[in-house]
Amino acid sequence: MKAFVALSICLVLFSCNALVSNALDTVTTNQSIRDGESLLSAGGTFELGFFSKGDPPKRYLGIWYKKIHMTIVWVANKAVPLADTSGNLTVTSGGSLILFDGNGSGIWSVNLPIPVLNPVAQLLDSGNLVVRDADGSDSNRTLWQSFDYPTDTFLAGMKLGWNRTSGFDRHLTSWKSIDDPSPGNFTYQLDRNGYPQFLLKQGSDIKYRSGPWNGLRWSGSPNLKPNPYYSFGFVLNEEEMYYHYELLNRSVISRMLLMPNGILQRSVWIDRTHDWTPYLTRPTDQCDNYASCGAHGSCKVDASPMCRCLKGFVPQFSQEWDILDWSNGCVRRNPLDCKKDIFVLYSSLKLPDTRTSRFNESMNLQECKVVCMKNCSCTAYSNLDIRNGGSGCLMWFGELIDIREFSDSGQEIYVRMAASESALLPSHQKKHEPVMGLAVSFGSVFLILVLLTICVLQCKKKNMELPEGDNPEDQEEDLELPLFDLSTIAIATNYFSTDNKVGEGGFGPVYKGVLMGGQEIAVKRLSMTSRQGLHEFKNEVRYVSKLQHRNLVKLLGCCIQEENLLIYEFMPNRSLDSFLFDPTRREQLDWSARFNIINGIARGILYLHQDSRLRIIHRDIKASNVLLDYEMNPKISDFGLAKSFTGNETQANTNRVVGTYGYMSPEYALDGVFSMKSDAFSYGVLVLETVSGKRNRGFHHPDHRQNLLGHAWRLFTEGRSVQLLDEVVKNSCSTSEALRSIHIGLLCVQRCPDDRPSMSAVVMMLGSDIELPHPKEPGFFNERNLLEESISQSQPNEITMTGLSGR
Structure with a gap:
């Protein structure tokens, strides 16, 4: 009898387990799915269970197509794999979905937003794992779903985009490799800046851009057209913005996959060949590579060469275009004059990057033109929606980047041009x-x-001093800049409200503002009591207005009406020092971002020294003068202390030594001698700070009294440079890149200017594997003893140490 009872119990338990592993699509409270068991969707399309990847193999909980061998579409514990087959998935009475390892530790879990009486998890035939309350008043209401947390696969019914109310983001992340589901280097994400568009990124670098949605398709995908197998669309309202697609034929199996190599591919399953057949791949060709032709350049894949400037523009550096380097793009053939400007139509294009755009869905194209014409910062406009003859308004502010030409199905855009370019107007406009x-x-x-x-106004200010070395006849050059009314800037900054104040320097405060057209700006307001600020103001107007480079902050205009104001493009991530030296925010600067900053600053200084219209020495390169844009790309700012050279001049002397402790070269601080090698020294300090996350000035070490330069030199000579790395990047950085950066930094801070490399050599060393020379002893490596003592014994130059905050 006992044997019969025991057998009966075993049969019952076996039947329960069989229900979970063979037939059910649902798991209820206190049930478990153990390794070897699974859930099967009602239609038999998808299965949830455990699978192995890697060598040695690791176990993951995931969802895959039942009839297609191990085509994984979702992974739960992608970052925390199981070491063995002891895992089990449980729905708890408290409403949690928890994945336990063999030790009973939860390694992945789902917590529901509200308590429920009878939570159940169900695998739907769409491939979506949902959790709901089986006994609630709305038993079909989804409380959590895997579709909100996609991995590398975009399935029908998913939303790829943002909840604008909560800030919740759904995007794709590649696997690290085909055998490692942990998060890889590539993401495909809807960007919310300006008018939405998808960006394919490797780390923080943009590799491909979809272009904006035009009512029918993404601007960069003219071949994406309606078909009998699935429908697609983009939703943009007050609550949400997202892209989605729905299957029209349930027999079709389709997916979009972000592969580990950064290729985005849409494909269908063909039963006859038992294989996935791709029919849409991005990026497809060289013209899909982001900004391959630079600003105002247009890419046409079947042309030779593939890059050319838009009509009315010319290469910024023609010698670079001659060797097929288009990265610095094009500049206008003739300068704009705002009120006199015209708009020239360009057709069959992928619309430019919309991250600095503004849009209005209710305007028509003519109204769009009027608004753009009135705003001197508006560089182009287009219809937002191309259906039914066109509607809505999309306006660009700043450079036009990442344009390509299509043979057909491209879009139209009207670009602001100088009136002298009227020959570019089509005949119907010339009337x-x-x-x-x-x-x-x-x-x-x-x-x-x-x-x-x-x-x-200048007569009223006749008592103002000219910056050192200025000539009165140079003042005409100061006017090569758009002028803003004081009332316009006052309104934009909420009348210089303290809530809008974002920084303060020797010149005075900096405010964030928003112009009538929606463009964000930064406003530098000259302090009424600042004499140094007046020099800075005139220098910025004189120099920055003539500079155009992706790693230099852009000066949009100025105001000299009652007050002196400078208006810049707004940098949302503020200055480098606000991240680098902040205990919590520095974690946002991974090695990829830091190395990009090191390279970008080098390219910006090289432009100042060699490629700009004027040969300029910045004289105040430091972390607070490096601003970061939306993508954490660096832009050098603050040209108030800059000096220009002409002809074959390479160095100069000054009686007013101005700069910042910790960044100044010895020959400049002690003797007032500055040159391009002075900037190289400051750059070297900045490199070592970026690698280490430590300030040079004020650095303390328990084993010695040297500053950061001395500490880096000591570690280098002892073969321990890796110890200089910031702890937050040690586990993720490329050691070879980091050690090379330290080596280059030490070459730049050598005591003798002649020993330091030029910035052209620095850029070459950063981008190649050439052998580097051994650095000599750095200048001011023991700052507290040498610098202060030397300054006190030097000739009586005027020593003005400034510490200006980031803009």
């Missing part, structure tokens, strides 16, 4: 040229009045 001529005449009168006003 308006007499009106334009009249406008130009009025504009000329207006310009004369503006210049007279400026002269009056």
Whole structure:
């Protein structure tokens, strides 16, 4: 009898387990799915269970196509694999879904937003794992779903994008390799800056951009057209913005996969061949590579060469284009003059990067033109939606980046051009040229009045000193910049509200503002009591307005009406020092971002020293003067202390030594001698700070009294440079890149200027594997003893140490 009872119990338990592993799509409270068991969706399309990847093999909980051998579409514990087959998935009475290891430790879990009486987990035939309350008033309401947490696969019914209310983001992340589901280097994410578009990134670097949604498809995918197998669309409202697709034929099996190598591929399963057949791949060719032709450059894949400037633009550096280096893009053939400008139509294009765009869904194209014309910072406009003849308004502010030409199905965009480019206008627009001529005449009168006003204002300020080395005849150059009304800037900054204040320096405060067209700006306001600020103001107007480089902050205009104001593009991530030296925010600067910053600053300084219209010495390279854009790309700012050279000049002397402790070269701090090698020294300090996450000035070590330069030198000579690395990047960085960066940093801070490399050599060393020379002893490696003592014994130059905050 006992044997019969025992056998009966075993049969019952076996039947329960068989229900979980063979038939059920649902698991209920206190049930478990153990390794070897699974859930099967009602239609038999998808299965949830445990699988192995890697060598040695690791175990993961995931979802795959039942009839397609191990095509994984979702992984739960991608970052925390199981070492053996002891895992089990349990729905607890408290409403949690927990994956336990063999020790009873939860390694992955789902916590529901509200308590429920009878939670159940169900695998749907769409491939979505959902958790709901079986006894609730709305038993079909989803409380959690795997579709909200996609891995590398985009399935029908998913939403790829943002909940604008909660800030919740759904995006794809590649596997690290085909045998390692842990998060890889590539992401495919809807970018919310400006008008939404998808960005394919490797770390923080953009590799491909979809272009904006035009009502029918993404601008960069003209071949994405309606078909009988699935529908697709983009939703943008007050609560959500997302892309989705739905299967129209349930017999079709389709997926979009972000592969470990960064290729985004949409494919269908073909039963006859038992294989996935791709029919859409991004990036497809060289023209899909982000910004391959630089600003205002257009890429056409079947042309030779594939890059050319938009009509009305010319290569910024023609010698680079001659060797097929298009990265620095194009500049205008003729400068703009705001009120006189015209708009030229360009057709069959992938629309430019929209991260600095603004949009309005209710405007028509003519209204869009009027608004763009009134805003001197608006560089182009287009229809937002191309359906039914076009509607909505999309406007660009700043450079036009990542454009490509298509043979057909591209889009139209109107680009702001100088009136002298009227020959580019199509014939149907040229009939308006007499009106334009009249406008130009009025504009000329207006310009004369503006210049007279400026002269009056400058007479009132006749007691202002010119920056050192300026000549009165140079003042005409100061006007090569758009002028803003004080009232416009006051409104944009909420009348210089303290809530809008984002920084403070020797010149005065900096405010964030938003112009009427929606463009974000940073406003530098000259302090009424600052004499040094006046020099800075005039220098910025004189120099920065002439500089155009992706690693230099862009000066949009100025105001000299009652107050002196400088208006810049706004950098949302503030300055490098706000991340680098902050105990919590520095973790956001992984090695990829830091190495990109090291390279970007080098390229920016090289442009100043060698490739700009003027040969410029910055004289204040430091972490707080490096600003970071939306993508953490570096831009050098603050040219108030800059000096320009002409001809074959390479160095100069000054009686006013200005700069920042810890970044100044010995020959500049002690003798007032500055040169391009002075900037190289400051750059070397900045490299060592970026690698280590420590400030040079104020650095303390328990074993010695040397500053950061001395500490780095000591570690290098002892073969221990790796110990200089910031702890937060040690486990993720490329050791060879980091050690090379330290080596280059030490070459730049050598005591003798002649020993330091030029910035062109630095850029070459960063981008190659050439053997580096052995660095000599750095200057000021024991700052507290040498620098202060030397300054006190040096000739009586005026020593002005500034510490300006980031803009």
